[in-house]
Amino acid sequence: MQILGETIIGQRSVRGDAGEVFALAAATGEKLQPAFGASSLADVNTACELAEDAFDAYRQLPDERRALFLEAIAQGLLDLGDTLIERVHQESGLPKPRLEGERMRTVNQLKLFASLVRDGRWHGAVIDNALPDRTPLPRADLRLRRIGIGPVAVFGASNFPLAFSVAGGDTASALAAGCPVIVKAHPAHLGTSELVGRVIQKAAYDTNMPAGVFSMVIDKDISVGQALVSHPLISAVGFTGSRRGGLALVAAAQARPVPIPVYAEMSSINPVFLLPAALSARADSIAKGFVESLVMGAGQFCTNPGILLALESDHLEAFVAAAAHALSDKLPTTMLTPNIHGAYCNGLNSLHSASGVELVAEGKEAESAYQARPAFFRTDSATFLANPGLEEENFGPSALLIVCKDADDLRNVATKFAGQLTVTLHVDEGDHTIAQALMPTLERKAGRILFNDFPTGVEVSYAMVHGGPFPATSDSRSTSVGATAIDRFLRPVCYQSVPDSLLPPALQQGNPLDTWRLVDGHLTKG
Template sequence: MKITGENIIGYTTSATGLEVLRAYDPVSNTQLAETFTIATATEVNRAVEKAATAFRTYRHTTPADRATFLEAIATEIMNMGDLLPARAVAESGLPLARITGERGRTIAQLQLFATVLREGSWVQAVIDPAQATTPVPKADIRKMLVPLGPVLVFPASNFPLAFSTAGGDTAAALAAGNPVIVKAHASHLGTNELIARAIQKAAQQCGMPDGVFSSLTGSGAALGQQLVKHPGIKAIGFTGSYKAGMAIFDAVNQRPEPVPVYAEMGSINPVLLLPGKLAAEATTVAQQYAASITQGVGQFCTSPGLLLALEGPGTEAFADRLQQELATVPAATMLNQGICYHYYENREQLARGEGVETLFAGDSGLEATKGSPALYRVSGSRFLQQAALQQEVFGPASLLVVCKDTAELVEVLTSLHGQLTGSVMGLQEDLDTYSQLIPLLAEKAGRIIFNQVPTGVEVGYAMHHGGPFPATTDIRSTSVGASAIDRFARPLCFQNWPQNLLPDALKDHNPLGIWRRIKGTLTQDAVHP
């Protein structure tokens, strides 16, 4: 499969624009050979118009047909063999083993949603049959989730496969019955095109409508804003920075017709280090968190950027060991020059905070696009006085906040912004003594973790990867796991409709064999008179 630099618009390719972009290799600090043509306004309109037309057909495809489509995408991705991982490594600087594992996760996500579709209960079918009550009979009312329309997906920088072109947002939106338009990430232009062509091929093989998928290339925020403001776009999935996510959110709310924006905008993922645990296992905990802070050069949205502890010998032992462990981790290649530059800029800003002490800071690797670990410390009182200390430093850095007593720790927890995760490291005696802290942490996070590090998000049915603002723009949504499909659907209620015009999920005889709630009871039975 050859990389051509063209935009993928449904079943066609297009490159009518005069402006181009080039991909970048962060390891060699050189541009890659291919040029990628920036989509014109005409091409943008054509992609959205095709998606809108495709939606009229695609929304009515059977769950089994969509499941087959997702599985075909997975097959086409694997059929590329070594070409895809090699390109992703070249554009991201990530090691081959990491990219290979990420490809496996991408496949697993597609297969998970195929399974969700075949099982079928995700549509949340509810049936209240007509009742001859007096004095007014009750109408026959049925409800289920239905797709929204064309979905715009912004891939992430830090996961060139699993949170990208065929990642969780795309898989969930296609599973729900929506066409997808991807705005290619500038850091993964070649990787994006390879995946886009795999999706295009799978769509043709499975007889999906032309326009069910498109991928467009753009520079900076220009293309994204064109797509965000297009009236044909009915929902948006985004993974990235707070600044970019809020620009999308604000633009959508200025449209005549606002649409849902599911933006995951990062997190500092606070870790509550309780005294008993540190007194007993300071070295072990320090080793765990040194590995978590530096995993993927700190470029995970679940990287632990905030460590909370009480004054005491266990905390001092932990702080000493953690800086020793971080000092053994060499600087490593970051995803791109921009991310590397902002990492050093943001960590220096953190270090200049009032009362902030630098415990360890590796030498700058900015010229080589490499990030070195860093650890900072501040008192609880100083932390409470400086809102800037809650800003994410995207990279291998963390801030240790040491509180003088439990009351101050309560204040710190109460002051925290919304987070993707919150972790507790403690013994049973800690949980008994500091039980009032756990609900405070749970109020701030979408996932709370006990005696484990936050890095690593499983693809499954129970996973929730979201959280209160500003971690995400919608506290109710997840971007990972089976429930991610719910973001790209809406309830539709059918009142007094004849059987032959109802969707299969709501028909009396339950042709799909799915679980439904009938008169308040979950059952797979047919509706009986």
């Protein structure tokens, strides 16, 4: 499949006339061919109008049709073969084996949502049969189901150019919910975005979807993204990226005459609690696991372990020594973009110059431009609490250890953390009392709590939560990974005394979809 530098508007491909933009090679910063034509505001409007025209037809398709569409996208990604992986590697600098794994994760997300659509539970069907003889007042026949919220704008992420981008979790869950999608391609991987966008376009054609079910626009500056979020036909937004970018979209969405939800996954430092008995039993292995998690993907994961907390002890010092030794052997790795590399270096400079913060260890020096040198720092709880800037995410392979005096000090620091995607505890049997005391606080702080593991790596499954309280996300009730990600793009509708022949299939008396429903308070397939 050839990359042409074009915008995708439904089943048409057009060259944007709002200027030229280029993707850059992550390793060198050089321009990659071809030049892309930036989308105009007229392109944005056309895509939104097409999506609105497609919405009712698409959301009312039989569940099987939408499931087949999602599966066709998944197969198309596999059919691209090395063409896709090579381009992603050029644009992101990520290793090819990592990208092969990410492609399978993307494929599996699409298949998960296809399965979810087929089983019908996403309808959330509830039936309260009429009680005409109830006294003092009769009850009408009441039935509830969920429908798609409307056309959805999706903003691709820099750090997951496949799994959180054009065909990633936001797109897959919105399409599963019956919502047309307009993607704003991430400027760091324009070629990747076009390849994947053409796969979705072809899958839509092959499965006879409405023309406006998918579009993809390209930006030269922030005006395209702002116009997309502000457009009156867009009903929700999915975003993964920086806090500044996410909050700008939230502000634009709230400033509309009709505000809409923005599901923004933004920033997290993912605290890791190293409890005493665990360090006593296995300080060395925990240290090695921590370092591997820290440097994975040049530290460019939303779930990178950026903060460690532990009680002062000889066992902690053994952990620090082991981590320093493991980190000192780590090679620098290319970061996703020159801008991300620059921000990481600025973050390192701030940590180096911060009063009361000590450098523990660094990886090997960078050998070329845009490589990240891993770094590990330490401080004490009093210094951390007195300097709010130390809690800011430094996106990349750096971490800060906070040494606490006792369990009360540890719990006090935990209460001061902002919202997180994850928190992790390394515990042994002797740590259960401390862990139990921490759990109520940690439940309020994070969307996922891990024991004796590290947070990098997010399983695509029914139980997964990849979300959390602000500023990890803009809406703590949602997740961007896992089956319940579909909930973001659905809303409930109640049908009162509607004739059976006019009800949607999920609510008809004979249950033609053969799906589970809550009928008069009882879960049944009847």
